[in-house]
Amino acid sequence: MISLSHGSKIHCGLSLCHILNTRASHTYYLGLLDLTLNSFHIGLISRRPGEPPLDKGFIPWLGHALEFGRDAAKFMTDMRKKHGDIYTVQAAGKFVTVLLDPHSYEAVLWESRSKLDFGQYARILMDRMFEVPFLHEQTLQNKNLPTLTKAMFFNLRTILLSDPDRASQQWKEEGLFHLSYSTMTAGIKLKTWPSPWIIYTEFYKLDRLLMKAARSILSAGWCVWKHLWKLLSVKRLDCRANRSVWLDSYKQHLVDLGLDENMQTRAMLLQLWSTQSNAGPAVFWLLLFLLKYPSAMAAVQGEMEAIFRSRRQKIGQMHGISQEILDCTPIFDSALNEMLRLTAAPFITREVLQDMCLRLADGREYSLRKGDRLCLFPFISPQMDPEIYEEPEVKYDRFLNSDGTEKTDFYKGGKSLKYYSMPWGAGINVLNLSCYFSHFRCVFLLLSYFDLELKDPNAAIPAFDKERYGFGMLQPEKDVIIRYKLKAQ
Template structure:
């Protein structure tokens, strides 16, 4: 009987392989993998860069792979990205995939949810005319978290993991800026103490959640991990309950607008609270890692550090003291071409989001070189700018190397001319996305990153504990979800400078 059962199973598997999906003449190359239904899911999830680079060598810059029952077409020609980014939402839409991730990762289900409508509604809350007030609030909150911590007041050297330091600083200050403070007066010592304690509690719980989020997104949590994941979310929902947030001072326009948006959708308080955790991740999960990588690159490249410090000192043009808050004007924040180049280079090397669309109807995809391919309804289309353009050796010489001035012209202005196949690229680096789904918080995020780096370099002596420490590899499971994180941390020593 066992032999008959085994033969039956083999027959079923052979039937699946024989009668499964086949490539039609006008479709991209199809690679289903050897395992029925599962396809290439394991290789894809283990190391997307390695897997997709191998597929590109095998099939070219467009191909379709099977992964866990889904057929995903990958496009890696940056000259053709526009045809995807600006295609009608009746054909290609991010909405269905967004709903899947929101449910898997945060148990958020919103009726009539439209991410594009939501972005349009929230855009002005994170940009002008509200950008100035957000930037000023971020300045105060960064100082609360970073400068007014009693543990560093002694001006003694302190050792800490750099990633933890940066992630904690940016998430806590960003949380206080968007979600509000314990009390209205930023400079009240009691208020600062409460903000330090509460924001640290939020960060510690969030960091535990963050360790499991990628597995949740891929539905690969073990039973034990799932139980732990659900418990952490409940703790965070308590910290971020809308009733609790309603009582906070200095709430941002963004927070009040988002809550009203949820009310307008008819969402109950429980789901509103879950959405607040979703937004904490959406707004705060990338800035901290960006600060980490930029500081690490500067510490490992003394010429880059000297150039950024020189520009910073010239731009600020006055002595800073820890006891007084000096607001950095938007004009000064916008007058840092060397810093901007170093940041752009950092993001080129470490930002690796997928740009994903669901194919809502059978359609023709016409590429830049006039090739045409048919896409099937129900499939998924994915761009991965990290492979191309960002790490493409045809576009960037020695793309794996950090060159702080890569985005500077000889005259010191921003360099925007990059080429592939002899043609100038519209999209030569894409850490913020592009098209209708470009990050609406980009300007606030850049201001916040600059302020944090300025604070570190102005007020602290900062050095690697081991100057010979290598730049760590990436945590490969993070490919596709924004900023990459290090596989291991790097220890630094820092202390307040003598003023």
């Protein structure tokens, strides 16, 4: 029996991936009939009193899926202009309620998991993208994380200063995105798995396919998955000397969950993607903004030099940069937060597990239907809201007070905002920040040891790859060429 409630679980039995890969014509036509029947029933759904405005689009069942996938930021902004800061849209048979009022985010972020659940959608994505069950990333926050951070710092120094092609006082040219992404990926895997550069090459191929896999519009790329599973095999890991303590603890965590070696290997690939898919692009954008805005670069480098001088006075001559230097860097932190505000674009999603009432900060109440999906998109609001951030251009000291302390006072509608920037999510499912912030040591190392400049200082900042809206850090549509050389000692 098929309910006309737009939150009911109606299975169409036919995805684009299914259409492209089916071998039997009768299967195709049965699926098409199933899709047609379900589209008819979904087409009868209408908005009920107390629910957000409903926009089903003009195409039965598909609704706004194509516009959503093509450029989610533009689509959601257009819908907000049409319907306000809360509305429901149909996309590929699913009904998604979008909330863009940052004052009301807390009501969603801290709602009971019995009503709004993160895990259900995460499980769907993990299965589509990695063919592995959803794994809670508690090991990113365990006691071995400091060891991993120190190893990462050492690996980055080794990669940047031991490669004769890079550690030279002759000017070299390279794509900044390639430099950032490859260094970060190799840095976390150096001495853990063999051939870190090969792993990066294959991983980057896979990363380009994952967005399509997440949307169930691509089943290709199996050879890339298979090659990476071989490279990241737990059997190969067990044969390595000097293995990461953190990685060993993660492997034991998988064993305790009852996963066999095949699934453990797939989980290793998931872990690589979850830690590196955001780190490399974030390093790219931060370096690009510093290179593009000389005042920002001068301020960050001035802060670094002041820290060096202070440490030398306290403990004598110090060679290079150490992990302890990064403990107090308010200017760098502000520049980093500004970069994240402009380039971090994750969806924060919850599955509605039961019919419920959502009360917004201004007192409005809306009914949500069981089976729908609730989505926040902080990239649009608050991060790109001109009322909150009046100067749209890059402002490296935006998150600094006049006395040099961190600025946390931002307002919308005359009211203070608790969530004024949400690059890593918030609430129950916020990512572990210490893990991600440790990656930005790469920027300190590059600025400390290398002279860097844009090959074309007048070139425009590249546009975003719009397919990546909703999946974390954005990536550029094209790379930016830089020149760099090892600084004279």
